[in-house]
Amino acid sequence: MPSVRSRRAPVAAALNVPVEQQNEEQEVSKSKRSTSPCLGVPKLKKRTALVDMTNAHKVHISFLGKKKKKKKQQQQEVTKTSSLSEKSQAEQQSSTSEGTEGKSSENDEEEKEEAEEQAVCHVEQDLVTPEVPVEFDVDSENRNDCFMIPEYAKDIFDYLKSREEKFVLQDYMCQQPNINAGMRAILVDWLVEVQENFELYHETLYLAVKLTDHFLARTPIHRDSLQLVGSTAMLLASKFEERDPLSVDNFLYICDDAYNREQFLRMEASILQALSFDIGIPVAYHFLRRYAKCAGVGMDTLTLARYFSELSLMDFELVQERSSLLAAACLLLALLTKDRPGWPPVLQFHSGYEISELAPVVRKIYSMVTQPPGSELKVVRSKYSHEVFFRVASLPLVGYDVLEKTLEPQRFPLIQL
Template sequence: MPVPRGSKPTGSKPLRPGKVVRVENARPEKEESCQAKRSPSSPQGAPKKRSAFGDITNAGLGKKDTVKAGSRKAQKSSAALGVLKNNEINLKKSTRKTPPAEAPAEPNVVPKNSPVPEAPAPAQVLAVEDIDKEQLDDPYASAEYAKEIFSYMKEREEKFLLPNYMEKQYDISRDMRAILVDWMVEVQENFELNHETLYLAVKLVDHYLVEVVSMRDKLQLIGSTAILIASKFEERCPPCVDDFLYICDDAYKREELIAMETSILRTLKFDINIPIPYRFLRRFAKCAHASMETLTLARFICEMTLQEYDYVQESASKLAASCLLLALKMKSLGSWSPTLEYYSGYRAQELHSLVKRLNFLLTYQHDDKLKAVRTKYSHRVFFEVAKSVPMDMMKLELALKS
């Protein structure tokens, strides 16, 4: 195992020639203190490096005081330093006057019987659980960097916020976009692609339409090309170009698909690592210790929003947190815990309005033409979560307040 940076190796160092080191004179209490202090980030439990703090320990201060005291005695014993004696007398007189000046600082001392202000801090720290500690031994989980990775993804959300781009698309409507996304869900199922590929492809379509005004006859070409790009980014074995030409029923030529791929990448400046709610949802479900059925229900709610243009402007992390909170309420699994608040960065009150909108989407907004998502999550592989009964709006209001 590699030795952590900043820690001393536990093995013995080679001695310099001509220099004798007596190990038996080492103080046992120092050895016990060194063995008791372990670095929490080191898997070997190597002792902390304390040499950098040797000059500010109490022992070091004591040595300096003795040296100063010895120099003062030498100055007092010298007859030629009479002026220094007068300075010492003046210094003693000034030090006698200093205690009254420090007296007003005494009320700041906390009495022994009132440790109340310090009580909430330990309770708040203990309520947050370290969700990555169980996977520290898994080299594929990257648990050491998980928190930093998701913090970085949340920072990147501000760069990829979508405006209301339908105002300038005179030949494309919201319904056309919903039909396209419904078709993209079917493509994801037919090719057995990852869900991350689907979410990223929809994001690529939206960000491309922000910059480019397109015609309706090119909309399916944009969607299929977006899936091709997302597959190259997410999949181990992405489908080839001929596969996408086939699913488009040969409506486009190979040159058109490659040209559209080049256009999308150049328009987005090849920055396609866009944060998607699916990754945040998996992370937040881990914080809640949610079962696979609860997580699948939250995924179904989140995937339903892909077709709805009204949710395009929502950030990925907030949408994922709201979908999980609604799934927890539908399963009667409690409220937003401090661990979820810490890792998501959202309080429960910040999610209430979006949760109500999501429940309204499940309850009332049904389109017979757009049934790919509901059909997909009605299968027993997905626990038939699409058949779950949505919550009554009044009951949801009471559940969010509790």
Template structure:
């Protein structure tokens, strides 16, 4: 009996070994592309089974198309067996409804529902209906943020709809915002706070800044912003007359950093001051100006409004240059420090239109500027008085600048008669 059991077990072991060898040979033929040996190479340490197989051999799976399809069929049979009955009942109900009604709309709706239907178990809840996000409540915009439509006769930005740099969709909103922002930068005559300065000293400084702007070929926006920064700083901090040029040149440096693409270096500003100041002094006054203004240096300037309002009536470049001449001359007068930039720009444009005999303040200008003629009369009369006064021989930089052919020699044009100006102001 023991012999018989041993023989039987030996035969069984032989059969088992033959089956394993056959399976191994079959697997070897099927996995010719994946060759990974589980035994370590000669001389390598044994694999430490306390940790996982760091060779990732246990993650290698062999893809067999035939077996994969058979396994997928088995999984489909198991997962779909519970929902076959409910799906067949749903299809029967749909077919009965289609045959009874027979309308194309119902047939199309049933086809869409049949495509979108997913298998569900018997105890699953029905699918929720999609939420209509395009409802009237979702589309409602609060009244305080709704954009006011611009009348067609006052639309000056639609021609630039293809120019992204002109921002035609937001141009009016931008200038309306700048006009509201002017209220934060209203100044008064600050000369009472400056015991060592006078209006004439300030005029000499502005005349010198215009000369620097020409020599450095800076933008006009840089010049106007530098003047604004100087006025706002002087309205807060009393300084000695020896520091006035340093304040002006430093304000111009800050404006260059804000407006210019390639601002001049600090050494250039020290050079134009004849090296009267040191680099540390300029850096120190720059920090002091920024702190005094709370680093809020984006001050609305009249030059931007003037260019905007000139587009409303499509004036020529010569008329716009004449208005710029009036506006730049006003920089030297302390009395115009009180004026808002948008109002000053409107007054300069109105005076240029009257000088060129191009009409008065039309409705489109009133719409975009927000000013009526009654609002501009005091500023226009003040401009006319300034230009009518005899010029100082030491303050001729602006007049010489606008006497050049590049600027259409507008400084040499005769000043409009006061009676003609008053008549235009009364009829507008």
């Protein structure tokens, strides 16, 4: 098929157009074809709307078009002043009066443009992340590992810590006349067994307990439905955390057909609606791994802290504590049990907690671990008594005197000999 350009010569010849004029028209058409949108090629120019994709309202951007306009205005003012020298005084006065009005309007436009640029290009100080001191920098060693994202690691955990404000729990058992804290502890102990049998992530277990607590804090239930709530919460958590989540059939099997499929689906919808579909709740396990990396502890110390943290899931008194604070308290108790320094400055920097803030929670965890387990709450202790978990459940705890010296050193002053 011949092109459009090859058809243009016979059409011009049929209209008896001279050859020179045809060549001129072709040159003009070539020059227009590169800029005219009517000929199928859009005119290339910058669009400020696209700059918003790169946070134009937060960073400084130079507008080239405005600079060109200002240069043209300056050139026009120079030509005006040269023409004024050739005119008479009367014409000069009249022209200057008009020029001042024009200049005033131009100045107003320039001031408006500058104000807009300052408003658009203003850098928000809250979004500028402060530099981490060298002695507290624990992410630079992973600068070549894209999966560790060292550039955003601290910002991510700071965001998770700020998000905890939305998920603070209170004592909700007064709103549950049919269940109590003991029943909840049995349910959590059973969820730990489910997590171990199906080899789920620990994050799935922690999130399932959080979903259960937040749902119970909003909806009164009967005791016969408590296992259904916990099972459905574990189902939702596996969908959120696992690569290969569990199905309803798995929970129908482990619940021994105590509930049917429709009940699971209705409970799943009820939990999601009660939580407004916001199930990305920060859990203690996330913070615990981060704090262990900051402290540079070994896997045995981290496993001991995880043991304390999983035991705390069953204690209703610790439900009201923030996940970041609970993780820090578990790690502090594990460090003292392993004869490590109490709370180094690097942990205080990355966690944001001092020993005085951790002391009440550490005492609660210490008393919880020292108490003998109930006859129905042995899954966590037996789990961490295995050699895979370094048998941390059988390790002797730190002495109470050593614990108090670390938590309140001012009560035990050093004796100078």
